[in-house]
Amino acid sequence: MTDSANRAPTLFHDAAKTLKGKITLDGVNVFYGPKQAIFDVSMEIPDRSVTAFIGPSGCGKSTILRTINRMNETIDIARTDGSIRIDGEEINSKAVDPVILRARVGMVFQKPNPFPKSIYDNVAYGPRIHGLASNKEELGEIVETSLRKAGLWDEVADRLDQPGTGLSGGQQQRLVIARAIAVSPEVILMDEPCSALDPIATAKIEELIDELRENYCIVIVTHSMAQAARVSQMTAFFHMGDLVEYGPTEEIFTNPHEPRTQDYITGRFG
Amino acid sequence: MPNQHPSHTVRAYADELNGLSDEIARMGGLCESQVSDCIAAVMRRDPALAQRVVDGDHQVDALETATEKRVIRMLALRQPMASDLRSTIAAYRISGDLERIGDLAKNIARRTHELNKAEPLELTRSVERMGKLVVANLHRVLDAFSVGSAEEAIAVCRADEEVDEHYNSLFRELLSFMIEDPRTITASAHLLFVAKNLERIGDHTTNVAEMIHYLVTGEELHREIRRDPNHSA
Numbered sequence: 001m002t003d004s005a006n007r008a009p010t011l012f013h014d015a016a017k018t019l020k021g022k023i024t025l026d027g028v029n030v031f032y033g034p035k036q037a038i039f040d041v042s043m044e045i046p047d048r049s050v051t052a053f054i055g056p057s058g059c060g061k062s063t064i065l066r067t068i069n070r071m072n073e074t075i076d077i078a079r080t081d082g083s084i085r086i087d088g089e090e091i092n093s094k095a096v097d098p099v100i101l102r103a104r105v106g107m108v109f110q111k112p113n114p115f116p117k118s119i120y121d122n123v124a125y126g127p128r129i130h131g132l133a134s135n136k137e138e139l140g141e142i143v144e145t146s147l148r149k150a151g152l153w154d155e156v157a158d159r160l161d162q163p164g165t166g167l168s169g170g171q172q173q174r175l176v177i178a179r180a181i182a183v184s185p186e187v188i189l190m191d192e193p194c195s196a197l198d199p200i201a202t203a204k205i206e207e208l209i210d211e212l213r214e215n216y217c218i219v220i221v222t223h224s225m226a227q228a229a230r231v232s233q234m235t236a237f238f239h240m241g242d243l244v245e246y247g248p249t250e251e252i253f254t255n256p257h258e259p260r261t262q263d264y265i266t267g268r269f270g
Numbered sequence: 271m272p273n274q275h276p277s278h279t280v281r282a283y284a285d286e287l288n289g290l291s292d293e294i295a296r297m298g299g300l301c302e303s304q305v306s307d308c309i310a311a312v313m314r315r316d317p318a319l320a321q322r323v324v325d326g327d328h329q330v331d332a333l334e335t336a337t338e339k340r341v342i343r344m345l346a347l348r349q350p351m352a353s354d355l356r357s358t359i360a361a362y363r364i365s366g367d368l369e370r371i372g373d374l375a376k377n378i379a380r381r382t383h384e385l386n387k388a389e390p391l392e393l394t395r396s397v398e399r400m401g402k403l404v405v406a407n408l409h410r411v412l413d414a415f416s417v418g419s420a421e422e423a424i425a426v427c428r429a430d431e432e433v434d435e436h437y438n439s440l441f442r443e444l445l446s447f448m449i450e451d452p453r454t455i456t457a458s459a460h461l462l463f464v465a466k467n468l469e470r471i472g473d474h475t476t477n478v479a480e481m482i483h484y485l486v487t488g489e490e491l492h493r494e495i496r497r498d499p500n501h502s503a
Contacts, residue, residue: 226349229351253355254351254352254355254356254488255352255356255489256352261352262352262353265352266278266350266351266353266354267278267279267280267351268278269279
């Protein structure tokens with residue numbers, strides 16, 4: 001069925017073998033029509049920690065990220081098999097409502113995508129549709145704490161009624177993160193969250209990621225090796241749909257065991 | 271040469287890494303001849319050769335400064351990762367150890383003048399044997415660097431035990447020598463410093479070997495590995 005039999009198994013560093021995961025991927029394969037994009041990926045992603053997915057373009061890192069909140073379902077020809085569990089609960093089962101799942105597993109994209117609404121409504125939108133606040137005061141509190149957690153409150157407190165799209169790129173990205181936090185997710189997935197931002201805005205997002213890690217399980221896809229090295233505790237290297245190597249970030253960046261990982265992070269191919 | 275860095279996507283980066291290895295090799299070669307020259311100067315009671323060693327030390331220093339600048343530049347501009355990072359850091363530390371070896375050779379050369387004032391001591395031969403051992407290890411570690419051999423690096427660490435033993439027995443011999451004939455104390459004390467400096471050169475050689483091991487394997491060299499299993503001491 002798949003040619004995964006010919007592929008080299010993932011090289012797990014010792015710390016990655018004994019990891020207790022918030023998210024467990026178990027033999028995950030993803031297909032786009034007849035083409036297989038992900039080959040038999042198994043890994044444990046720890047809670048209250050940042051896990052970085054790195055690899056060259058087309059290696060499948062975004063695809064695997066999108067399996068974690070079933071975003072691939074929005075693509076007609078995409079098909080996922082294997083098991084994906086959050087806290088031991090299978091997320092691919094019919095019993096799981098993808099809308100509820102996506103509140104538990106928030107997502108931040110490459111380009112900030114605020115709704116064409118006010119800053120306030122951008123953040124209040126999720127809590128409203130999920131009925132998380134019983135009155136206006138509570139909703140206001142959720143909006144404020146979310147914006148504070150996203151490090152944006154001080155910059156927007158006096159103009160909450162203005163459109164979110166009027167903010168700078170870095171502010172928009174933090175607004176989107178505030179929107180994700182507002183529905184009290186457990187996991188936050190980030191797909192290249194800083195690639196459209198300047199270094200200062202990037203530094204603010206990275207600082208934010210570091211703070212958020214105290215309360216959330218964060219998975220970040222990034223093309224910037226330096227960013228993966230800076231923000232993550234665990235790093236997974238993907239190549240041509242394989243999870244090649246998975247281990248503590250420090251080890252991956254100082255002493256990778258797989259030649260393919262070594263070549264990629266030192267810039268010998270990619 | 272395995273310790274060269276081919277096929278980097280950015281060729282200038284590979285050139286810089288290779289340049290760094292070349293510089294270390296050059297510096298190592300220079301140190302090796304400084305050490306063997308300073309021993310020869312002591313043995314042959316040759317003040318001119320001793321002076322050449324003293325004068326030559328600034329070349330070693332200049333190479334260390336150049337390496338240091340290169341490393342800082344690479345850390346700032348290239349942000350080396352994985353094996354490249356290890357090469358860069360190892361080069362930085364190895365150049366520091368080589369610079370110290372150069373200083374110690376200079377110090378030995380300077381004692382030639384004092385030793386020449388007194389009658390030759392019989393034990394000078396023993397110091398020469400120790401010196402040959404130290405030079406051989408230094409040569410070996412530089413070869414280990416150029417071929418990128420962790421096994422050779424371990425072997426060098428183990429071989430340093432012999433240098434230490436040599437030093438300890440020399441120390442005891444010189445001590446009894448001085449007790450027997452107090453007129454030899456000045457010369458013996460200088461010779462003891464020569465031996466001590468050789469022992470220190472051996473230690474820096476071991477440091478270089480440890481860095482090579484790290485550079486090649488990414489692992490620190492543990493004490494257990496360093497100890498020779500066939501050696502009972």
